[in-house]
Amino acid sequence: MTVTTATDTPESYPQDASQRPIYLDCNATTPMDPRVAAEVAEWMVSEFGNAGSRTHAYGQAAKERVARARREVASVVDARPEDVSFTSGATESNNLAILGLAEYGESVGKRHLICSQIEHKAVLEPFGHLQTRGFEVTTIAPSAGGWVDANAVAEALRPDTLLVSVMAVNNETGVTQPIEAIASELSESEAFFHVDAAQGFGKLIDPLLHKRIDLISVSGHKIYGPKGIGALVMRRRAYKRPPIKPLMFGGGQERGLRPGTLPVGLIAGLGLASDLALREHSDRHEHCKNLQHAALRAFMPLGAVLNGDLERTVSHTLNISMPGVDAEAAIVALKEIAALSNGSACTSQSYEPSHVLTAAGLPASQISGALRFSWSYMTREVEWSQIASRLTALTQTG
Template identity: 50%
Template sequence: MGIYLDYNATTPIDKRVLDYMVDVYTNKFGNADSRTHDFGDGARKIVEQARKDVAGLLGVDSTEVFFTSGSTESSNIAIRGLIDYANSVGKKHVITTSIEHKAVLETVKSLKNEGFSVDIVDPEKDGRVKAQKVIELVRDDTLLVSVMHANNETGVIQPIEEIGEALTDKGVFFHVDATQSCGKLVDELRNTKYNMLSISAHKFNGPQGIGALVLRKKRYKLPPVKAISFGGQQEHGIRPGTIPVALVAGLGKACEIAAAEYKKNYTHCLEIKNAVRGLIEESGINYEYNGNQEYCMPNTINVSFQGVESEALMLSSKQYCGISNGSACTSNDYSPSYVLTAMGIDKETISSAIRISWGADSDLEAIKENVGQLIVVAKSLSF
């Protein structure tokens, strides 16, 4: 079975998070919106504490945090929730990048059916979008700019601080998909100016099925985002539906842990990255990193072993490690990676690309041993 090295797809749940969730499931099973008994009050207190924990990690006010099922829903609400406002003010131009997660890219593209115009910016070959290319596209009728913080396939960090600063006085909403960076690049997110931000708990050792949308207030007012589904008035009408108290508690606990441990975790992940790069570079195999390693997550490497098909390598080495060759949401699609294609990488290099990603709980020595075996297999498959 080997070791798990696909953390960008999903992370193992932290035992401290799981234990807390089990306690909530067992002892705090009330509906957080039930206001007539202690069971509801207890559940509501847990939800509001979790809201504070999310806010504390991100450096925002707790009234700016809204719970969702994850980043996909958060991004859909952030983008499509602005349609009514856009129609009312006549601002129907949106800018995004070609390397966004499908949750953003497909949602933005769907706006074309609503009469919007869309500009999609390609990255440079190193996987990083030039901030100026985004900023130069802003015009009088621009409603929204949406740029991810860290790419899920390459780990390349995008210049959201620079973009956010430039958009501050332009009357344009800025949405950041922080799925891969939340809980990891904590200071960077705290220092970025944005209006909306999407996160998922399962990307930083929380449970699957829960996330949050952050809506930053300006002059005490939230962005004019409306719900895109209908039901009750939970989450102040932004996201209807019964609040899953234990899942929310798990997200809050994951945020609490990340806030306390992110500096130590960053150092550990970077130590692993340096070790993995050392193994690759000393092995004698022909390789090429896909993405600028100077602007890259400390827990991610996307690399092509020349002459080695990634599918063959993953199948032949799965007894050593579980890796991937792209986004989990497109793992059944054998077409070339749209992210690497947008970077201008040739098809042969793309067909050899694998993504290795790990976390704060990963064991350095186990990774060195098993990635070493992965490289041995790769060398045996090269032609």
């Protein structure tokens, strides 16, 4: 099988990509796979029917494509198609999973929630909102390597625990979390288990297959699909779907959980992106791992410090700090040759220290110098030595 790369298909990046900085911020958003872009265009331009229109062929074609996309998303995590509800992205899915359980929790007297301290704000802030409604939240600190201990999660469980939420892969460090071990620890608990899989869906395959994971949040633009589309997978337990209530009202779409006309083109794009991710997973991983090894060969001789346990870090990410180099200064110095970041794109307007690295207990100087490099199977070969030279120059002038 041949995997599409940026070299093979230059149209996969913006025009004149060869004249632009290399894109190394794929954890913020991935480029859209050209095959997915073509699928989206077809279902927006040629097949533009409303999936809710049952009286003609246009609507029927749209309905069938949505059904196929539901199967494609479900297949990645071995779920039932009917367990998949489409949303605008992982942020909405997280909110629906967390806030949607609140009414049930209140009705049965379960007001205790557990999450890690390194969750995305799209999890931490809904948890914070539920605290204002009388829920109690226990947060689990990570190790210095950036991952939470499954035993710590288990020890925090109580009879009144409603929900446990731990991400699959941290968006800043790329460190995978032990969600399989956590799922196993929850085998005797009634608490629901939610995984924000924005960074892991289609990239980590086996961990997300664990049947004890009740809720999985998915984002289209993290897996080479379009922005503005995602999904919430809601696995049934004993044939019962998690008792989630809708956050919006005004229609019966998505089994009453999410009203509004379905964006068929975006859904088709998410479906195809999911299918490609599953089928091409091994080759994509190998390509990304090669890029990671090359980056390590360039950075480590310079004294770079890894922010996160490398053995647990996904193949498409590196978070490093260079001694004596400020991250903001480094990003400016590199802007002509590489596009990268120093943390989550959702908080890029804020200059507050990373809550992820702070929770891991890293020194302030290491946190202020943290740089996140993230790439994809579509990334062309990277001139890591050129990037390393720029960073070295900063250490000499700093």
